[in-house]
Amino acid sequence: MLDVLRRIVQEVGGAGDLEQALAIIVKRVKQAMAADVCSVYLADYSQRRHVLMATDGLNPAAVGHVSLAMGDGVVSVVAETAEPFNLDNAPDHPRYQFVAETGEEYYHGFLGVPIIHHRRVLGVLVVRQRQRRKFAEDEVAFLVTMAAQLAGAIAHAEASGGISRLSNSDSSLTAGTVLEGLAGAPGVGIGIAFVMYPPADLDAVPDRKPANVDAEIITLKAAVATVQAEIQALGERVGAHLRAEERALFDAYSLMLNSETLLNALVERIRAGNWASGSLRDTINEQARVFEQMDEPYLRERAQDVRDLGRRILVCLQSAGRRSPPPYPERTVLVGEEITATMLAEVPREKLVAVVSASGSRSSHVAILARALGVPSVVGATDLPAGRLEGHSLVVDGYRGRVYLDPSEAVRTEYIRLAREEAMLVAGLEGLKDLPAETPDGVRIPLYANSGLISDVAPSLTSGAEGIGLYRTEFPFMIRDRFPGEAEQQRIYRQVLESYAPRPVVLRTLDVGGDKPLSYFPIVEDNPFLGWRGIRITLDHPEIFLVQLRAMLRASVGLNNLRLLLPMVSQISEVDEAKLLIERAYHELLAGGENIAMPPLGVMVEVPSAVYQSEAIARRVDFLSIGSNDLTQYLLAVDRNNARVAGLYDALHPAVLRAIYQVIESGHRQGKPVGVCGEMAGDPVAAIVLLGMGVDHMSMSVASLPRVKWAIRNISCDKAKAILAEVLDMDDPLAVRDHVEKVLESAGLGGLVRAGK
Numbered sequence: 202m203l204d205v206l207r208r209i210v211q212e213v214g215g216a217g218d219l220e221q222a223l224a225i226i227v228k229r230v231k232q233a234m235a236a237d238v239c240s241v242y243l244a245d246y247s248q249r250r251h252v253l254m255a256t257d258g259l260n261p262a263a264v265g266h267v268s269l270a271m272g273d274g275v276v277s278v279v280a281e282t283a284e285p286f287n288l289d290n291a292p293d294h295p296r297y298q299f300v301a302e303t304g305e306e307y308y309h310g311f312l313g314v315p316i317i318h319h320r321r322v323l324g325v326l327v328v329r330q331r332q333r334r335k336f337a338e339d340e341v342a343f344l345v346t347m348a349a350q351l352a353g354a355i356a357h358a359e360a361s362g363g364i365s366r367l368s369n370s371d372s373s374l375t376a377g378t379v380l381e382g383l384a385g386a387p388g389v390g391i392g393i394a395f396v397m398y399p400p401a402d403l404d405a406v407p408d409r410k411p412a413n414v415d416a417e418i419i420t421l422k423a424a425v426a427t428v429q430a431e432i433q434a435l436g437e438r439v440g441a442h443l444r445a446e447e448r449a450l451f452d453a454y455s456l457m458l459n460s461e462t463l464l465n466a467l468v469e470r471i472r473a474g475n476w477a478s479g480s481l482r483d484t485i486n487e488q489a490r491v492f493e494q495m496d497e498p499y500l501r502e503r504a505q506d507v508r509d510l511g512r513r514i515l516v517c518l519q520s521a522g523r524r525s526p527p528p529y530p531e532r533t534v535l536v537g538e539e540i541t542a543t544m545l546a547e548v549p550r551e552k553l554v555a556v557v558s559a560s561g562s563r564s565s566h567v568a569i570l571a572r573a574l575g576v577p578s579v580v581g582a583t584d585l586p587a588g589r590l591e592g593h594s595l596v597v598d599g600y601r602g603r604v605y606l607d608p609s610e611a612v613r614t615e616y617i618r619l620a621r622e623e624a625m626l627v628a629g630l631e632g633l634k635d636l637p638a639e640t641p642d643g644v645r646i647p648l649y650a651n652s653g654l655i656s657d658v659a660p661s662l663t664s665g666a667e668g669i670g671l672y673r674t675e676f677p678f679m680i681r682d683r684f685p686g687e688a689e690q691q692r693i694y695r696q697v698l699e700s701y702a703p704r705p706v707v708l709r710t711l712d713v714g715g716d717k718p719l720s721y722f723p724i725v726e727d728n729p730f731l732g733w734r735g736i737r738i739t740l741d742h743p744e745i746f747l748v749q750l751r752a753m754l755r756a757s758v759g760l761n762n763l764r765l766l767l768p769m770v771s772q773i774s775e776v777d778e779a780k781l782l783i784e785r786a787y788h789e790l791l792a793g794g795e796n797i798a799m800p801p802l803g804v805m806v807e808v809p810s811a812v813y814q815s816e817a818i819a820r821r822v823d824f825l826s827i828g829s830n831d832l833t834q835y836l837l838a839v840d841r842n843n844a845r846v847a848g849l850y851d852a853l854h855p856a857v858l859r860a861i862y863q864v865i866e867s868g869h870r871q872g873k874p875v876g877v878c879g880e881m882a883g884d885p886v887a888a889i890v891l892l893g894m895g896v897d898h899m900s901m902s903v904a905s906l907p908r909v910k911w912a913i914r915n916i917s918c919d920k921a922k923a924i925l926a927e928v929l930d931m932d933d934p935l936a937v938r939d940h941v942e943k944v945l946e947s948a949g950l951g952g953l954v955r956a957g958k
């Protein structure tokens with residue numbers, strides 16, 4: 202069964218659309234289970250009906266037309282109970298309903314399993330048998346597995362236009378569709394989708410209109426010819442070492458590339474209006490499917506060869522494309538399955554109005570970077586049909602995490618109004634810029650900016666930030682193709698330190714690994730967030746660490762506003778070892794005659810072990826900085842980038858709040874200041890709770906700064922302490938948020954929470 206399952210999944214993976222995928226499933230499942238019928242019903246909740254969407258065994262003309270009212274028939278029993286239902290004689294069941302239009306005869310055996318995605322029943326997968334028979338346990342398990350595989354694909358298709366789309370062959374996206382994701386960076390962006398996809402990934406290629414059909418055909422033919430030459434050269438080079446049957450593989454590759462069928466199909470698709478890469482994706486999928494459906498295992502394997510050739514041609518097309526800048530629309534909404542921080546940095550800032558990524562969460566680095574740049578973004582939009590969005594008009598609501606596809610005039614107008622209101626609120630807060638973040642009862646909390654790019658230092662300078670509380674040095678490392686040298690780093694750090702002097706700038710030492718890979722320093726691990734990242738890497742590579750430390754120290758000469766911060770500390774020994782290396786770099790420079798002051802040193806508390814050892818850490822350093830992004834991830838065991846569990850990720854979780862409170866108190870017992878530099882500091886609700894805990898400073902993206910300052914200037918420290926006492930008694934993050942929001946609203950600060958609703 203496992204083999205059959207694997208084959209079906211593989212075949213379904215190659216299907217061009219959901220209709221095709223469903224057709225493959227019903228055909229293959231019927232065969233594998235030796236059933237007389239296999240059908241898929243999808244739930245149409247707006248019409249309250251279960252619609253027959255695919256069948257092998259019933260009348261094909263009934264597909265898309267026949268449906269059962271919700272509540273009727275044994276299919277409804279499956280949907281209501283969300284469990285498999287196995288009957289040896291369905292007609293005996295009181296809810297059974299005979300549907301003549303499907304051309305159904307009297308079937309007895311019935312097995313239905315629910316198709317569930319994110320706890321929601323999307324439909325029912327059914328097999329039926331003429332004779333009376335109860336399906337065996339392994340058959341039930343097989344069908345349940347099949348349905349689970351199907352769920353993701355259906356949810357995806359639903360998001361691109363609802364199931365109505367499947368009943369007619371129109372594959373266009375439905376205007377007005379709302380795609381749900383997570384609020385990545387606040388703001389509203391209205392523009393045209395431009396899809397970015399990783400290199401050599403055929404399935405991620407979007408549809409795109411060719412600018413010039415003839416030029417596109419020429420580019421494509423050149424790419425095919427290049428691959429032909431490559432394959433021939435490869436065949437000649439290794440041919441002598443191969444047996445005749447292995448050599449035949451290269452001949453087969455050449456034949457495929459030379460075949461008129463391939464070229465004609467490609468050219469035809471380009472003439473029909475898709476660009477070379479999109480035409481290649483469809484043609485290769487079509488040809489691979491032919492092989493995948495063959496019964497002979499050897500021939501089936503050839504599908505992989507077709508896909509391999511497709512990838513090679515795509516790489517050629519991509520490198521040809523790189524010679525000219527991509528056609529970014531004037532108002533670009535950057536869209537993709539997985540938008541990375543580097544992809545975001547590629548689009549000229551003046552053209553970028555919003556970002557939408559199918560993967561990621563609020564605390565992924567792409568969201569952090571988008572916030573730093575003030576670009577509204579939605580992440581974790583898992584059902585985003587990214588490849589089909591190119592050229593569509595989008596409204597991106599970065600407050601609520603929603604994307605409107607080809608929105609109506611009314612939606613557009615409403616969002617233009619919201620954006621204007623937001624601009625007015627921000628303009629209203631402008632006046633706070635030069636005022637301190639001081640509570641009505643006189644407690645001052647310095648507010649710093651988080652940064653990582655030279656380009657976002659300028660906006661932070663005018664935002665009223667009292668310094669940089671976290672400069673993520675990995676960003677300059679990520680956008681290069683090698684480790685930056687000492688002089689290069691020194692120049693970058695000097696620029697940041699100088700722009701802010703005499704205000705403090707906290708430079709964090711390199712925190713790569715986890716979700717911040719360096720293309721030129723690949724780390725392959727099963728579990729990167731628990732692996733080699735942050736200080737673990739830099740202590741293992743003193744040559745990299747010392748270069749960075751020297752660059753930072755040198756950059757600070759004469760300014761004296763540098764502070765150092767160590768990321769991902771989970772052991773006391775790491776602090777001690779890092780201190781030794783810092784002292785070594787410092788003394789080397791002194792010995793070289795440089796006039797350098799030893800900067801204050803801080804440690805990030807972002808791992809549970811550091812929470813419990815925070816007092817011992819505080820004893821060794823000058824300040825603590827709580828990294829609530831990672832701390833939340835590690836305390837709650839919720840991957841900060843995984844959209845599937847993003848609903849569980851909440852820094853207001855009582856466990857996270859208690860941990861933070863404990864760190865602040867430990868630091869204070871040692872007389873050391875404790876700040877928070879994770880994203881929660883930029884959330885006015887969380888900021889009030891932190892104020893109650895006695896936090897000494899907060900660092901956030903500049904876009905959040907005015908709101909947090911407004912909150913602090915209006916809520917007294919005593920009030921915040923009272924709020925803290927109340928929320929520490931609560932069991933649930935939502936209750937915490939709700940409570941603090943109500944306090945803010947009754948204090949006349951509704952504007953701070955409205956945008957998020």
Ligand code: PEP
Nearest residue numbers: 807828829830831878879
């Ligand atoms: C954090 O983990 O809270 C933090 C500030 O660091 P980063 O988001 O860069 O991991």
Ligand code: MG
Nearest residue numbers: 807828830831
């Ligand atoms: Mg971190």
